[in-house]
Amino acid sequence: MNSARRTGQAVVRVEGRDKVTGRARYTADNVFDGLVYATVVQSQITSGTATADSLRESATRAATAPGVLHVLTPLNCPVLHRLPVEATFHLPMERRPPLSDLTVQHVGQHMAVVVADSPEHATYAASLFDLRYELRPAASDIDSVLANAQPPDEKDGEIRYGSYLPDHFVKLDEEKLQDRRGPQAEPDLAARVSAQYTTPLNAHYPIELSATIAQWHGTQLTVHDASRWLAGERAALAAYLGMAESEVRILSPLVGGAFGAKSFLWMHVALCAVAAREVERPVKLVLSRNQMFSSTGHRPRTRQQVTLVADDGGTLHSVEHHTLTETSTVAHFCEPAGLSSRILYQTPRLVVSHRVARINEPTPCFMRGPGEAPGLFALESAMDELAVELNMDPLDLRIRNHADVDQASGKPWSGKHLLDCYELGAQRFGWDKRPREPRSLSDSGIQLGWGMATATYPGRRMPASCSVATAADGSVQFASATHEIGTGVRTVMCQVAADAAGLSLSQVTFDSGDSLFPDAPYSGASQTTATVGSAVHAAATQWKDRLRALLRADETTPFNGTDEIQVIDGDVVSAGHRVSVAELIACGGQRYADELSFSASVDGGQQRDSVSQSFGAHFCEVEVDEEIGRAAVTRWVAVMDCGRVLNPALARNQVMGGITFGVGMALMEQVPYDARTSQLIGEYYVPTHADRPDFDITFIDEPDFALDPIGVRGIGEIGVCGVAAAVANAIFHATGRRIRDLPITVEQLMRER
Template sequence: MHNGHMADGTRQIGLGLTRVEGRDKVTGRARYAADTVFDDLVYAVVVQSQIAHGTVTADSLRDSSARAAAAPGVLHVLTPLNCPVLQRLPTDLTFDLPLERRPPLSDLTVQHVGQHMALVVADSPENATYAASLFELDYERRPPQLSAEEVLTSPQPPDEKDGEIRHGSYLPDHFVKLDEEKLQDRRGAPTEPECSARVDAMYTTALNAHYPIELSATIAQWHGAELTIHDATRWLTGERAVLAAYLDLPESAVRVVSPLVGGAFGSKSFLWMHVVLCAVAAREIGRPVKLVMTRNQMFSSTGHRPRTRQRVRLVAQDDGALASIEHHTVTETSTVAHFCEPAGLSSRFLYQSPRLVVSHRVARINSPTPCFMRGPGEAPGLFALESAVDELAVELGVDPVALRIRNHASLDQASGKPWSGKHLLECYDIGAQRFGWDKRPLAPRSLSAGGIQVGWGMATATYPGRRMPAACSVTTAADGSVRFASATHEIGTGVRTAMGQIAADASGLSLSQLTFESGDSLFPDAPYSGASQTTATVGSAVFEAASQWAKRLVALVSADEQTPFYGSNRDEIAITGGEVVSRNHRGTLADVIAHGGQRYLDELSFTVSVDGGDQRDTVSQSFGAHFCEVEVDEEIGRAAVTRWVAVMDCGRVINPALARSQVMGGITFGVGMALLEQVPYDAHTAKLIGEYYVPTHADRPDFDITFIDEPDYALDPIGVRGIGEIGACGVAAAVANAIFHATGRRIRDLPITIEQLLTPDIATQES
C-alpha cells in the first residue's frame, strides 16, 4: 500500500524525524496566536461573575461600566446593557456539541461563577485590567445547584429563554455526531444472571482542568465587513462556522488563523464566549482587539472534564467468563450547553459478555460548560471498568492479565462487525514479558523495599480509530518546491512533520523539497484536531494529493515530446528523492518544471478532497496494555509511579519518536488524573480555592514504550490509527490497581489522596 513512484531508499514513513518547527519552539521564534503583531492594537479584559446563580442588577452594571469607562486609557466597555444582538446558534451546532445555546451578554441572568459579565477595552493590558477591577456588581441571588445529586433529588424549575437555559437531567442518545456510539445501550437477557463471582462498586472521578501551557488568546480584526480572528484553536473551520452564526455573517466573511497551538487537550476544540466578545468589541471600536485569558479565568471559561459517578456491576462464572456487564454513569453539564462524558462506551465492546447494560444521565448544574478532555469517556470510564475487572480477578483468585485474556472479544459486540485489526493479545504478551509480570505475586502487600510498599498493576487501553472528510491543496513553484496545505492544526503533536513524511513517500519528493502548512481557514477544509483522527483524516488527504501529484507529473513528462521521457511507459518512470528517473534518463524536478513552464505549474497545483473512508464492514479500534510499578510510603501517604511499560496497537506508526512522545505524554496525563488533579473549589459558593496540581518531571516514571506497528488499511490508505489519546486511557486504573497490590486498599475515588494512603493508625491520629 505505498505509492508506486516511491523507491525504498527514500522512504520517510517509519523514521523518527525531529519536528520541523522544533528549533523555532526551543529558540523562541515560534509564533502563537498571542504573538501576532498589529498596528493600532488595543487590549481587552473580561469581567466575570462571582456568584453561581442569580441575576445581576442593571444599576450595578451601569455604575460599574461608568467607573470603568472613566478610567485611564479605556476605549469601550461592553455589557449586557449595550452589547449588540448576537444570534442564537442553529440546533445542529448545539444539540450534541458543547457549544452554548445562549449568546454571551444576552441577558442579566448568571448561570455559573466565572460567567462573562462585561468586556473592558483599553490602550494597554494594564489599563484594561485596572478598569475591569472597578466593577462592583450586585446580584439578586438564586439558590444554585452545584452537583448532580442536588439536581436529581430536588424539584426543577422550568427551562428559560425558549430553551437557551435548561434545568434538570436527561438521558443523551449518542456521543457528539457519532450516532453509532450509543450512550444508552443493552444486549442479552433482561435480568442479571445468578453467578457466584460478582463485583458491584461505585467509582468517582474529579473535575479536571486541561491546564495547557499556552493561555487561550484571541486577536480580532475587521476589514470592512470581513473578520479575521487569530485564536488559540484546534477547529478552524468549526470556529469559522460558529462565529459566522453568532455574528450573522456568511462563513466566507470570516477567516480564522491559528499558526501553532501550545497545548490544548480538548480545551481549544470549540469556540468559547470570549472569542465572540473580542470580535464584537473590535467591530464596535474599529481597531484590532487582543484578549488573553488569565490562568484563573481558564478554569471557568475554556471547558473542563466534568465529574463522574460510575456504578460498575460485573458477574462472572467460576471459570472467569463474564456473564454480565453493567456500567451506569451520572455526570454533569452546564445549564446553557450539552456535554456528556461518555464513560461507558468502552464497556460496550472491550470484553466478551452475553449481557450488557450501559446508561448515561447528565445533570444540568450551575457550572461552566464542560467539554472534551484527553480520552473523553475512555479515561474516566476505563478507570472504573478496569478497576472493577481487577477487583473481579481478586475475587476469583486469578491473575489480572489471565482474566482479561479469558474474556477477550474477537469482534465488536456493539455492532457485530469484525475488527479491522486487533492485536490486543500481543500487547498483553509483550507487555507482560517486558515488565516481568510473571514474577508478580497474587497477594497484595507481598512486595516491599526499605519499609516502602511496592505494587504492580495493569489495565487495558482502548480508543476508537476515527476518520472524517478532509481536503488538501498542492501548489508547485517554479523552483521545484511543493507546498501541501490543509486547514488543520499543529497542536504540539508533530502534525506538520508527519504530514511531510506522508507527502514525501507518496510523491517521491525529498523532505527538503516540500512543506506542509496548516493553521489557516483559507486552506482547504479539515475537521477539528481531536478524537485522535488528524493523521488518519488529514493524512489521507495528503496521501491522495501527493499520489495525484506524482501521477500528474509522470503523465506530463511521458506525453511531452520535448522531454527525454517521451514515449516511455508510465510504469517505467519513477520520482525518487525529488528526481524524475526512467531506465535511461534522470532529471531534477526543477529542470523538468522549468522546461514545462506554466503549463506544468498549473497542472501540478490543485486541491483534492477525500471522504471519511468506508467503515461499513469493519470497526477500527486501537488497543493497548499498561503495566506499572508504584511505591507507597504509608507513613507520609505518598505514592510514586516508578516504572511503566506500555504496548500499543495503533496501526502503522508514521514517526516512532513522535508516537513515543505522545504515549509518554498520555501516561503522564493519566498519572496526574490518578494522583493529583482536581479543581479545588468551595462546595457552597463554587469559587476557586487552593491550587491545581499537575505532574512534573519529578513524577515521571521510567518508560518502556512499544508499538505493534501493524497497518490498518481498512481505515485509511496509509494504515494509521490515532495515538494522541490512547496513552491516557487505562492509566488511572493501572495506578489504582498497583496501589491495591502494594497496600491491599481498594481506592475507587480519584484523585488518590494522601489521606487514603496513610497507615490506619496515622490516618486516625491525623483525623
C-alpha cells in the same frame, strides 16, 4: 532504484528549531498597529440575576478609568444570534449567546468586556466592577438536580434545567449511550463485583493560555486564535455575528497545548470580535490562568456504578456500567464513560446507561480521552477487583474475556492485536514475577505494587481536503486548515507527502492553521493523522500521477511516450534516464507549475464491513510510603496497537504524554473549589518531570488500511486511557487498599495509627 521511505522514520519536528529558539509565534505573540487590549469581567455567584443599576454604575466607573476605550455589557452589547441547533446539540457550544441577558448561570460567567490601551489598564478597570445580584437557588451537583423539583426552561430552551438521558455521543449514532443486550435479568453466578467509582472535575491546564486577536477590515473579520478547529470556529463566529462564513478568516498556525480547551469557539472569542468592531481597532484578549478554569471547558465529574458477574472460571456473563455526570444549563455535553464497556470484553449480557444533570457550573467539554479515560478507570478497576475475587491473575482474566469481534455491531475488527500487547507488555515488564497477594513487595519500609490495565480508543476519520502548490524550483507546498498543536502534525504530513509523491523531505512543506486553506475537521478524537493524512496522501499521489502524465506527453523530455516512469527521491526515473524533478519542472515552465497546483478531497472512509479500534496494555510499578501517604509511579511499560506508526519518536512522545496525563489524573488533578460558593481555592496540581516514571513504550506497528490508505489509527488519546486504573490497581497491590475515588490522596494512603 528503491527509495528510502520517510514514513516509519524518527524525523525531527519541522518546527522544532523555531520552538526551542523562541522564533515560533503563538497567538498572543502577534502585535499590530493600533492594537488595544481587552479583559473580561466575571460573575461571582452561581445562580441569579445581575441588577441593571449595578451594571450601569460599574460600567461608568470602568469607562472613566485611565486608558479605557470601551465597556461592553449586556445593556449595550449588539445582538448576537443563536447558533444553529446542529452546532449546540452535538457539540458543547452554548445555546445562549454571550451578554444576551442579565441572568447568571455559573461562577465565572462573562458579564462585561473592558477595552483599554494596555493590559494593565484593562485589568484595573475591570476590577472596578461591583455587581449586585438577585440570588436564586443553584443546582450545584447531580444529587441536588435529581432530588429536587427543577424550574421550567427559559428563553425558548437557551437555558435548561433538570436531567436527561442522551442517546448517543456527539454525531456518532453508533456510539450508544443507552445500550442493552442479552437477558433482562442478571445471572446468579459464582463471582460478582459491584462498586461505585468517582472522578472529579478536571481542568485542561495547557501551557499556552487561550488568546484571541480580532481585527476588522471593513466587513471582513480576521481572528488570530488559539484554536483547534478553524472551520468550526469560522462557522460559529459567522453565525453569532450574522455574517457570511466567507467574510471570516481564522488563523491559528501553532497551538501550545489544548486537551479540549481549544477545540471549540468559546464566548470570549465572539466578544473579542464584537469589541474590535465597536472600537474600530484590533483587540487582543488573553484569558488569565484563573479565567480559563471557568471559560474554556473542563472534564465534568462522574459517578459510575460498575457491576461484573462471572462464573468460577473467570468468564464474564454480565457487564453493567451506569454513569451520572453533569453539564451546564446552557450547553449539551455528556462524558461518555460507558462506551468502552460496550466493546472491550466478551459478555452475553450488557447494560450501559448515562444520565446528565444540568447544573450551575461552566460548560464541560472533551478532555484527554473523553469517556474512555474516566470510564476505563472504573471498568479496569472493577476487572482487577473481580480477579481478586476469583483469585486469578488480572492479566489472565482479561485474556480469558478477550472480544474477538465488536460486540456492539457484530462486525470483525479491521485489525486487533491486543493479545500481542498483553504478551509483549508482560514480558517486558516481568509480570510473571508478580506475587498475587497484596503487600508482598517492599523495600526499606516502602511498599511496592504492580498493576496493569487495558487501553482502548476508537479509530476515527472524517472528510478533509488538501491543496498543492508547485513552485518553479520544484518545491511543493501542501496545505490544509488543520493545526499543529505540538504533536508533530506538520512533520508527519511532510513524511506522508514525500513518500506518496516520490519527493525528498527537503522538497516538501506542509502549512496549516489558516481557514483559507482547504477544510479539515477539528484536531481531536485522535483523528488528525488518519483524516488529514488521507487527504495529503491523495493529493501527493495525484501530484505524482499528473507529473508522469505531463512527462509522457511532453516531446521535449526523455520520458515522452514512456509508460514506466517512477518518481524516486526527487528524481524521475525510467529505463536509462534519471532527471531531477526540479530540472523538469523548471524546463516545463508555468504550464507544469499550474498543472501541478490543485486541491484534493477525501471522504470519511466509510467502514461497512469492519470496525477500527486501537488497543493497548499498561503495566506499572508504584512505591507507596505509608508514613507520609506518598505514592510515586516509578516504572511504566506500555504496548500500543495503533495501526502503522509513521514517526516512532513522535508516537512515543505522544504516549508518554498521555501516560503522564493519566498519572496526574490518578494522583493529583482536581479543580479545588469551595462547594458552597463554587469559587476557586488552592492550586491545581499536575505532574512535573520529577513525577515521571521510567518509560518503556512499544508499538505493534501493524497497518490498518481499512480505516485509511496510510494504515494509521490515532495515537493522541489512547495513551491516557487505562492509566488511572493501572495506578490504582498497583496501589491496591502495594497496600491492600482499594481506592475508587480519584484523585488518590495522601489521606487515603497513610498508614492507620
